[in-house]
Amino acid sequence: MELLENDLIEGSSGRFGKRLIYSQRGRKTVITRRSSRKRDPNSIRQQVVRETFAEGIIYARGVIADPELKSLYQAKVKDNQTAFNLAVSDFCKAPQITRVHVFDYTGQIGDKIIVRAVDDFKVVSVELKITDSADSLIEEGTAVLSPNGADWIYLATATNPVLAGTKILVSAADLPGNVTTQEVLL
Known part of the structure; x- marks a missing residue:
């Protein structure tokens, strides 16, 4: 509940x-x-959440210490939010790969693979690794952010x-270093 103009507790x-x-x-x-507070021992999931949050606090302190x-x-930041809170939230949420567009990939040099990766703050890199059906590496590299700011474009080299059987492994990373991967089988 928000308090409106109460001099007695304002700022306290x-x-x-x-x-x-x-x-x-x-x-x-x-x-x-x-x-x-519950007196029951914490579940494994609760312990993982607490550890992640504690690591997020450490990350946020580092963010606040770095002026850039x-x-x-x-x-x-939005209303009722601070840079510290946003940094903790960013640490706790990994980016999502919402689309991998491989329809223009025919196995030729210069073919496009378009990846849509989103994050609550910022996706900093998208990497692709292409292997054949025997898991032998064909190529790997970094995608480039498109002008729309949401799609990442990779050109085959x-x-x-x-x-048939080609696997494309896509990895998206955010500023705190959270990485999400998705595999596409052709």
């Missing part, structure tokens, strides 16, 4: 009684109920005489 934070917590979100004071990175994150 802390606990009121046993149930209410006052905190700051951007420039607003909000009240939340205190969470009830901080300004990148600060430029994308080697010929592939037999398309």
Whole structure:
């Protein structure tokens, strides 16, 4: 619950009684109920989430300490958000590969493979690795960001005489180093 123009608690934070917590979100004071802690041991999934969040905090501290990175994150903050919060969120979410367009790939030099990779902050690189049906490497390389800012374009640099069984492994990485991979079988 957001408080509107209350001079008594504006800018304050802390606990009121046993149930209410006052905190700051951007420039607003909000009240939340205190969470009830469970006495049960943590599940494996909870432990993984906590470890990821702790690593995200470490990453965010590094972002805030680096003026260049901080300004990148600060430029994308929204209402009631800070660069620190955005950096933690970015660390906790890997990029997604939403489309791999291979219809223009015929195994010839210069053929296009278009990859759509998205992230909550920024995808910094997309790598492709093309192997034949026996898993022998045909080629690998880095895709280039297209002018639309969402698609990555890879131009083939080697010929592939037999398309059947060809595997294209796509990897997308974001700023914190999260990597997502997807394999396409031709």
